[in-house]
Amino acid sequence: MNAPNQTISPNCSDCPIRHRAVCARCEADELQTLEAIKYYRSFEAGQTIIWSGDKMDFVGSVVSGIATLTQTMEDGRTQMVGLLLPSDFVGRPGRSGTPYDVVATTDITMCCFRKKPFEQMMANTPHVAQRLLEMTLDELDAAREWMLVLGRKTAREKIASFLSILGRRDASLKQDGNSGPMVFDLPLTREAMGDYLGLTLETVSRQMTALKKDGVITLDGKRRVTVPDMSRLMEEAGDDADGGVFA
Amino acid sequence: MNAPNQTISPNCSDCPIRHRAVCARCEADELQTLEAIKYYRSFEAGQTIIWSGDKMDFVGSVVSGIATLTQTMEDGRTQMVGLLLPSDFVGRPGRSGTPYDVVATTDITMCCFRKKPFEQMMANTPHVAQRLLEMTLDELDAAREWMLVLGRKTAREKIASFLSILGRRDASLKQDGNSGPMVFDLPLTREAMGDYLGLTLETVSRQMTALKKDGVITLDGKRRVTVPDMSRLMEEAGDDADGGVFA
DNA sequence: GTAAATCTTTGACCCAGATCAAGTGGGGTT
DNA sequence: AACCCCACTTGATCTGGGTCAAAGATTTAC
Incomplete structure (x- = not known):
């Protein structure tokens, strides 16, 4: 459906995301593999990056631009379940698909890693799995806080x-x-x-x-x-x- | 505030939770430590197991009974952000506190691990961290699905x-x-x-x-x-x- | 520079669910 | 058996936010 641009970039020095995302540790010795498999991807405003139910063969961080995670009912009612701002991580290591659409709201560039090698690296590098867990717990807290907003x-x-x-x-x-x-x-x-x-x-x-x-x-x-x-x-x-x- | 009963049990054979939670692998060699540090804890219906903001020095699974995760605003409006049924895991490895109250809705028994040794074990056993990540992703999906319910x-x-x-x-x-x-x-x-x-x-x-x-x-x-x-x-x-x- | 397409504001009205207020009914306790 | 305590139901009314409709205000397209 969408044919995203795809450019390979040799280093992460232009990622403004060191402090939050996985990419943060691109320069650590044990994560040189990350550096090797990294690539950039751009999408235009309005493009759907991943469709709900589609398999997703990469994980990554937003470098610039904004995307949304949305769920839609058959009759068209939609609920946004997440907002991806620069430095946010997208991806579900160990999962093949997403249960929601990921849509570019503005033009957006992401720093991506193909899922297979990323997961392999994860298996060998305990602290990456822990970092991922930590990020996922953050997202869970945010989602639960949002439940209070939506419900009450x-x-x-x-x-x-x-x-x-x-x-x-x-x-x-x-x-x-x-x-x-x-x-x-x-x-x-x-x-x-x-x-x-x-x-x-x-x-x-x-x-x-x-x-x-x-x-x-x-x-x-x-x-x-x-x-x-x-x-x-x-x-x-x-x-x-x-x-x-x-x- | 609450003085829970606390009993040490030598094995996990009575945990009906093998298939979902971490405890699922109590018998695996590499996780014998889990067996060693495990203990049971019971709470009566109505007891608050953990108060929002309190430090939580254990992780664990619900063996029997039901608990809820709730957030409350100053004026008393409350939103339940999760429901813990038998086999569900509670705990935030790497975090010291919870941002919500955990309350026993019925009498409840949990299979617990003190957090310190659990985390230590986690650091040495990559697939446990991955299992935890998987469980947390499940919870995140559930929370996001619930956002659609609440919002739309x-x-x-x-x-x-x-x-x-x-x-x-x-x-x-x-x-x-x-x-x-x-x-x-x-x-x-x-x-x-x-x-x-x-x-x-x-x-x-x-x-x-x-x-x-x-x-x-x-x-x-x-x-x-x-x-x-x-x-x-x-x-x-x-x-x-x-x-x-x-x- | 004008037209078309969006996005946003504002108004009038309506309705799903909240609020307020009685009841009802089952399960304990003495 | 009579009482109480709670959880629950049901009714009457109110209201926050939805719906429908019509203008502005910006941006994009030619």
Whole structure:
């Protein structure tokens, strides 16, 4: 269906992901194999990277761009079950398929490893399996936190939770020393936000407007968000002050 | 807070969990250590096994009884994020705490391993880490499937999804050759079901009545459910015929 | 530069599920 | 047997968010 570009790159120095993903250890001696089997792959905005049920012959990390994990019912209702931002890992070592679609929301580049050799390497390198386990536990925590959002929060709280998570993710990526107001771009349309939050796009729009009116956020255009007071936003989200995990 | 009973048992022959959990391999040579450090722990219905935020110094499997994983907001809204049935594994190797409460719903017995030695063993036994990873991926799939339920399904579909998952879990435990109608007991109150499904207890009750009236299920008392036609139930749940994963 | 296609906002109305408020019924205890 | 305690059911009403519809506002295409 999609014919992705595919380029081989000899080293990982341009991966901005050392600190989170597996790729983080590309230079460790025992992982030189990773370096050897690594390749880059790009997809255009809107392309489906993997279809639900398809076999997936690689694992990898997002280098730049954004993708979503979505589940769809026969009648078209869809729920986003994950958001892949730069540095996030995709892949299910030991599994052949995915139970959800992976869709590029923007143009996206990924750093990939073919699954077979990756798994082989995993079997020989205990700490990689442990690292993978750790990442998977993070994702599980995030998914469970999101269950609370979906099951029990109001529309306003859902939007605030989303913005809060996104803002924190964004800040940690660009290593903001959280000084001053937080500014970031929404990587999703109102409809995609609705699919993440279990809301309609109209409700998303209305609640964004309401948060703006109440001074919780500022909008510059439709997509650029400024949060003058993070703790205020988290209060709106109904979170404990400490905030939560989200990958 | 809770002072659980604690008994040391010399072997795992009474664990009905060989096929799923880590304990499954108690007899493998390389895992004799597991046998050595194993112990049993019992909790009464209603006891909180671990409080959110507490450190958790063990991992283990449920031998008998049922426990729930729940998250609670300051104002008391709660969302169940997982259900632990016999054979399910609890624990976060490499993590010190849990981000949710683990509560015994019935009297429960668990087969536990102290975390330190368990982790040590994990580091030396690659396939255990891989097994753990696999189990965690299962849980992640289940959590994501549940996100679709919470975010996009109607009350009736939620109830049907819950019954369908529970019925299948129950059948696989007692190795039913799915012959004839499926019968099982609800391990949860209407309120707990509501907390799982993001509904109020009244809505749960009403939808149960409606499913009964429409012949999708039969109720014997409040808790015993009969499903005459499983595919009918799954249709009500809005699932693809193949059904989904749930741990 | 204008047209077409999106994405977003806003308004009017409606309905599924929440909330509030009585009941019902079974299982213990004395 | 009479009482209590809980889990559960059922009814009446309310409301947050969905649905339907119609404009803006941006971006893309030619």
